[in-house]
Amino acid sequence: ATPAATMVGTAIGARNGVLFKGGDVLERVHEVDTVVFDKTGTLTKGEMELTDVEVVGPATDGGALKPERERTEAFVLEVAASAEHASEHPLAEAIVDGARERGIEVDDPDEFENVPGQGVKATTRHGRVLVGNRKLLSEAGVDTAPAEERMDALEREGKTAMLVALAEDADDDDSDPDYRLIGIVADADTVKESAKAAVSGLRERGLGVWLITGDNGRTARAVAEEVGIDPDNVMADVLPEDKADAVDDLQSDGGQAMMVGDGVNDAPALAAASVGCAIGSGTDVAIEAGDVTLLRDDPADVMKAIRISEATLQKIK
Numbered sequence: 130a131t132p133a134a135t136m137v138g139t140a141i142g143a144r145n146g147v148l149f150k151g152g153d154v155l156e157r158v159h160e161v162d163t164v165v166f167d168k169t170g171t172l173t174k175g176e177m178e179l180t181d182v183e184v185v186g187p188a189t190d191g192g193a194l195k196p197e198r199e200r201t202e203a204f205v206l207e208v209a210a211s212a213e214h215a216s217e218h219p220l221a222e223a224i225v226d227g228a229r230e231r232g233i234e235v236d237d238p239d240e241f242e243n244v245p246g247q248g249v250k251a252t253t254r255h256g257r258v259l260v261g262n263r264k265l266l267s268e269a270g271v272d273t274a275p276a277e278e279r280m281d282a283l284e285r286e287g288k289t290a291m292l293v294a295l296a297e298d299a300d301d302d303d304s305d306p307d308y309r310l311i312g313i314v315a316d317a318d319t320v321k322e323s324a325k326a327a328v329s330g331l332r333e334r335g336l337g338v339w340l341i342t343g344d345n346g347r348t349a350r351a352v353a354e355e356v357g358i359d360p361d362n363v364m365a366d367v368l369p370e371d372k373a374d375a376v377d378d379l380q381s382d383g384g385q386a387m388m389v390g391d392g393v394n395d396a397p398a399l400a401a402a403s404v405g406c407a408i409g410s411g412t413d414v415a416i417e418a419g420d421v422t423l424l425r426d427d428p429a430d431v432m433k434a435i436r437i438s439e440a441t442l443q444k445i446k
């Protein structure tokens with residue numbers, strides 16, 4: 130585009146809360162044929178709330194806890210919250226807030242490790258703790274089968290269910306603690322008001338619309354259904370480092386994808402996409418990796434960006 134057209138397009142964008150990083154971006158945006166949305170914080174508000182705490186039965190997991198530690202939901206939540214206290218993940222913050230609201234005292238863990246895309250490992254006053262997805266627990270040697278039926282049911286409701294395991298007597302030096310599954314905690318998030326309209330607008334324009342997430346398939350498909358994304362266009366259980374490859378795959382036949390995301394874990398995918406589109410309230414890393422920033426955090430502004438790009442290019446032809 131001519132410098133003048135670029136200036137006009139950029140200014141119109143800014144007035145509409147759509148920031149383009151330069152003229153070449155303005156030219157590329159309307160050429161995308163595919164839009165890939167991150168789930169948490171992009172299509173959903175990312176404001177998680179603790180919704181469920183469940184005890185996983187003692188008969189099935191090979192032994193009882195120490196006698197003074199009853200198998201109660203409050204104990205499961207206390208253990209989970211103490212481990213998550215050191216994490217800044219929205220899932221973790223919801224668990225800690227939920228525990229406090231229920232009158233549970235939440236301690237800081239002595240040791241803490243964040244496992245991106247999987248969960249947390251911590252040493253708390255209760256012992257060594259794992260909170261996270263199936264992968265995190267299976268890799269630590271925990272059989273997740275006793276929780277599967279309940280996990281499945283919670284995920285079908287669109288909730289993110291996390292497993293809680295405890296190794297009561299293990300200290301920090303123990304390289305292979307004997308974890309036992311003690312329960313499940315679940316968080317739920319709400320879909321942004323305009324997400325459905327955003328998706329239908331893009332689909333009417335003939336664009337392919339995808340959802341990509343580190344969350345599991347059942348939760349992802351429940352959200353996809355709510356916003357009108359085809360279940361075949363859902364990529365779930367995608368590790369942060371694999372999100373960029375997934376975008377590259379969609380572009381492998383010469384297609385051009387726009388990736389829309391908010392998180393640190395979306396940054397490589399934002400860079401890999403023909404157009405990276407960051408949510409304004411998202412992390413600095415995402416905004417830096419992106420070509421466009423949506424200041425209003427509104428997925429419907431993706432269409433606005435495309436229209437502005439199109440109008441800018443038409444004016445100069």
Ligand code: ADP
Binds near residue numbers: 168216245289341
């Ligand atoms: P998304 O791609 O939706 O933004 P993430 O990649 O951050 O999600 O996380 C993927 C999955 O890993 C979550 O759905 C959850 O099961 C698990 N997970 C990540 N962080 C945590 C945490 N702090 N506590 C428990 N589970 C977690």
Ligand code: MG
Binds near residue numbers: 167169171392395
């Ligand atoms: Mg996200």
